[in-house]
Amino acid sequence: MAPTNKSTRRTLIGSGVLLLAGLASASVQADDAKQIIRDRCLACHTESGDASAPNFSRISEQRKTPEGWLFTINRMINLRGLQISDDEKREVVRYLADTQGLAPSEAAPFRYLLEQDTNLVEEGVDQALAETCARCHSAARFGLQRRTTEEWQLLVNFHMGQFPTTEFHSLARDRKWYEIAHDEVAVQLGEQYPLLTPAWDNWKQAVKSDLDGRWRVTGFVPGKGEYDAWMTTSKADGGRYNLSLEGQYADGSPLSGSGKATVYTGYEWRASITIDGVKMRQVMAADAKGMSMNGRMFLASEREIGGVMSALKDTKAPAVVAVMPSYLRKGESTALTIIGQNLDGDIDLGPGVKVEKVLERSDDRIHLMARATGDEGTQSVQVGAAELASGLAVYGELARVEVTPQNAVARIGGMSKMPKVRVAYRAVGYSAGADGKPGTEDDLRLGYMPAEWSIKPADEMAAEEKDAEFAGTIDAAGIFTPGDDGPNPKRKMMANNVGRLAVVASVKDAGEAVEGDGSLLVSVPDFVRRVLD
Template sequence: MALSNNNSKRATLGLGAIAVAGLVSTPLLAQDAHQLIRDNCVGCHTESGTTAAPSFSRISEQRKSPEGWLMTINRMTHLRGLELTSEDKRALVKVLADRQGLAPEETEGYRYLLEQNTNIIESGINQGLTETCGRCHSEARFALQRRSEDEWKYLVNFHMGQFPSTEFHSMSRDRPWYQIAFNETAVELGQRFPLHSKEWSNWQAAARNDLMGRWRVTGFVPGKGEFAGWMSAAKTAEGRYDVTLTGRYADGAALAGEGKATLYTGYEWRAGLTIDGVKMRQVMAANEQGTALDGRMFLAAEREIGGDMRAVRDQGKTELVAIQPAYLRAGESTELTLIGQNLAGDIDLGDGVVVEKVLSRNADRITLQARAEGAEGVRMARVGTSKQLSALTVYNTLARVEVLPTDAVTRIGGAGGNMPKVRAAYRAVGYSVGADGKPGTEDDLRLGYMPASWSIKPADEVAAHEKDDRYAGSIDASGIFTPGDAGLNPERKRSANNVGRLKVVASVADGDARVEGEGNMLVSVQDFVRRVLD
């Protein structure tokens, strides 16, 4: 397996690697949860309200994700001397996330941070928030919180007390930062991310789904490729499950694993599994009906190394979950694999797509030879009575290749030091020209992930002069980039270290031609200021 259990560094977006899977064994009754807060928090936080419905200062005025609450509790432990047993900490995270969490709609657009998909360049952030908050935090960091306006103002004051040099940083020393943050930014945050919202009220009133049962799963693991399998969730307590996962990768290799999962806020799935001897994490969100989970699975020790994952509940019906690959070139015979459950009935791959031969078939998986004719575009495929349709894209010519992540940061490490290397995993996405016939426009037709040959080259003339492509690291055949060793390198000019700037190149075959795409890579120094929160 081309994965390792290297210790990871901090997420470049500002949220530490937080393990919240399998956190609580038994649910807390309301009075028990309140008493837990009283026993551990009222030394600093004051209580008001009634005994049955108490309010705790600086606690009751906030709502956060499970990771957000864990960060808060860890900060109280590291900076305020809070002493909690592991069991009590886990219980607090569970009850706070359940009762003061975020509605599904409130996490939309920001789930990359929860899923630890760290090599993301955010865009479209309000300029004022960028200058006041975004120079230290990702937008997702503050957008995944809900506070009253007063509580946002308290947060400004906390920053001034905890980080008094804030006013002297870039984008703050040239303006009255505190006055802007307190009188303008906090007010705007209170309006955009309020404590009380219709979405949260509706979610609190909604029925909760139990996620126990059997799930058809598909996903991707860097170094191994796409996989399909079955995941079983056996309920052990309210919101807690024992999980097993079995399946196969696209090349036929088997995978198997087991672990534990916790369900927070009625839809936030967090699981920790050991798959083929490697510890993995799952961060997924359930849909409103509790019939599907979508998210990401990644190495527990290296959150940068992971891929998308989807699970569809087995309800005894015919369901087509995925097609691998999800594209085919017009006029060519292509082998496709249909992944699903209870796959009975006729196969319909859409207009102009003919099934030439069924190579193998069972209730979970169909492998066939298909050929497409007609115009480029997306076809909707189905098997039998399946209500779940899967997209299959027909194209004529591969016009361009996008390398993901577009921009990535890796970090040198190892070489006997305490800080291991931070790697990155790349994938190539293919596009054909859309209706306008011009590549690189909004009309381009996305084909999906495509197999590629990988290489690196210097980012520019300076990087070429410094031979960054020789010293900064290497990329393997599966698209995993490993940076160079930490420390001085006597082979480099002035014995410099192995940092550098690179282009990551993906070359994808299209018939007899090859199409290339490029991504940006910054190989940086170790993250010396990272504080481990888990």
Template sequence: MALNNNKTTRALLGTGALALAGLVTMPAQAADAESIIRDRCLSCHTETGESATPFSRISEQRKTPEGWMMTISRMQQQRGLVISPEEKRTLVKHLADTQGLAPSETDGVRYLLEKEPNVVESFDQLVQETCVRCHSGARVALQRRTEDEWKHLIHFHMGQQPTAEFHAGARDRAWFDIALTNVAPKLAKDYPFNSDAWNNWQKVNKKSLNGTWAMTGYMPGKGTFDASLRVSKTAADNYTVALEGQYADGTPLSGEGRAIVYAGYEWRASLTIDGVKVRQVLAASADGSALEGRMFERDDEIIGGSVKAVKGNVITAVTPSYIKQGERKLVTISGNNLKGNVQLGNGVKMLNVVSRNANRVVVLAEASKTAKVGAINVKVGRTSAKTALAVYDQVARVEITPSESIARIGGAGGPIPKLKSAYRAVGYAAGADGKPGTEDDLRLGYMPAAWSLKPFDEIAQHDNDIKYAGTISRDGVFTPGDAGLNPERRMSTNNVGNLSVVGTVNDGNNNVQGEAHLLVTVQTFVKPVLQ
């Protein structure tokens, strides 16, 4: 599904590249990795004799850990490479460390690494028409090559997919000539092999991630949580991890697993939390004081959410992040080393402390009926969280995230499972201008909502998509219908459909709705080369 505008084309993405959370291994030595390359790769590649780029086609690229994993997996499946799992792990670790990407080079496109579903991405029209019409733009943006190597990649596409220039969007023009003459130089400029960002990052003294972290996050169907993440170093860049905490409703969570760090900041962890296997794809800050990214179920990547972990004296979250004028409610402050008096800001009074420990303080708060509408700071002792709590008069509008989404039918005894979609409601109060829907609006944060579906248009209504395409739970998780023919539908068609997701936030006597577009479509029959 694509949405076009004048200068860029925005493509709706599902899940992306492989997470390497399970590839925990002993530290790779450069000599070991280079020996593996000589033993396993030089039947096709060659040694160049150049110290900067010693191996042809290999040494002229930089990629994420997932990118290198995909490359080696493709060599196995399409080129007959024979390599053991241990050698593969060693090689991925070495290449990601020595020919990886700097943190700044992954900015804006980490959603592919983190398997964030339903991202609407925007790329230059030239790149869109040449590359993104087949795969995500983030896949292009998460690698670096010399100009010659970008040209080699174009030749590879023509050799591997000779019909590429006859696809819609290519056959009406000289696609191959445009790709070589215009696109390759642009990619070499936008995503160069040599960069100051990577050179400077290699010089940075990487911090150990050992220690205790305060983690906050969200999981669909369960809600927000805060926890203590204990990280213990077992070898260079290898850690054991243990997670202990609770969800906002008081339900405990606990788990443990292992983690590995690539390129000094790319955290990949595999944990079992309350019997469910999950993955973490996070990025560490340069000073080693923060980890941020996404955690999701291993077997259902849609079921996941953003997480953040920090060290030091810091407030990581205030839940809920809003309080209405004249309202009394429980407020949870999460963080690390939370010591001292709690201060909720002007117009909001703390009535009493319900419970507290070093990482979590629950207070009963009350907002004055005349409290000023706006964002206020929350403090615990000397630790402050700026604009952490929003005081509002009424909910003016609600946005549903994601605004555009795809779910895929599946199951019904077939080998391809259903691909769900998860939603949250974000509330806003009108800003100082009193007009909802402007940049002046006050973001309140995620709010509880009642969820429902309706036909997106007249065709969906005529085809009765609302009955067959799927259902949405009270937690905002949409489960699509079964794959295959449905004899109950007209002409026994399948259960795809075009729907609107409706989230209704109750604000006293005021019910405010937001809507998002959901396209329920067929399975993905072509599996990427990932394993």
């Protein structure tokens, strides 16, 4: 099983997805969840109200994501000695996520954490929340919760009781931290993230769509590349699904897999799937009508190694879902693949773009050669009645390359029980746009582009310490693997293999190389993770 976290640190709140995707045994039914809470939780919590709609103290005053509820239960197990089986745990998480979850609009700003896309620098966090909460947690950690003001204040008290040194940390010891946290910040949290909201009321009343059927899927797997596939889902018991995936990568190699999924809160899709012998996880959110899902798929053993994933339900209506690649250089004949479903009719790539030859065609995939002679910009792609707005970027010259993630952390490991934490990179190309000046708002995003990858020292000190020699390597697919943990006799003072690097992507365009770089910190092992049996 993949490593997870025993503590309350921000980086691993979403790791509970590894336990969420299994099927509960037939002996545990959804109606039993309230009784499980009574049997397992009322030694510490209390119950009031009507038996059919009970109020459980410290539970009913909160709303969380499935991962948030699982995190809470695991904390009760680790810190309070809760005795609960895996089947019971899954059923309680399902019940709480369905009845006390987050509306789609409430979870939307923080999906990066649910999807385990953790190499991201959060911006725009309120100063008071940043200084009080986000100095230890991510902003998504508290942004994915809803509580009454009193419950937010009790959470402050929990921190003081469980972590009494909190008042002596940076940004705490120079002020009256408790008074500020309890009397000001908790009140602000109660106003900004309240228990009762119109969004949640509306979502509870909304008709939830079944997510069974046939789905046209596109995505990216690091080391494998872009892919398109058909995903078939069949509904099992209690909102659970069996699924299969059949398709191919951009290089033509086949993709095949099967697995199981669970849907929480009417839209939160969590799946475990084995693709060509490799265990993967899917975290996606369905739209309100259940016609599309978007999210991320990643390795079960390494959540950092993954990529975007989108799914469109097959309603027999024509649809274009993607063009690979998503860019076309003026004056060059380029092979393009149009991905969709029920594709029938004439192909139109926009003004100034000519389809030179159709190489292969089916009702869900068209491979062709095209040439652009018109103006630079984004254009719609049409096949008969199906259209993808802004599906193709026509450009004259590659102006700059952006490395994503722009800022990342890798972690040494491997020699001890602590696993290495790798980073998967991609290169995004831009043309200069209408103003002809790269790096401005007019830049035209072309999409992901193939690149040659290398690393170099981040600065003079990193060069002097030979960080690029010892901290790790990057392969042709853009996957960085850090060095081993432990002292290195070859380094100055037998230091370990940490370091500060720049990751460089070099993209060739018309024979010229355009480079971009990102910042990478190769740090010590992630000691808050542990390997589960």
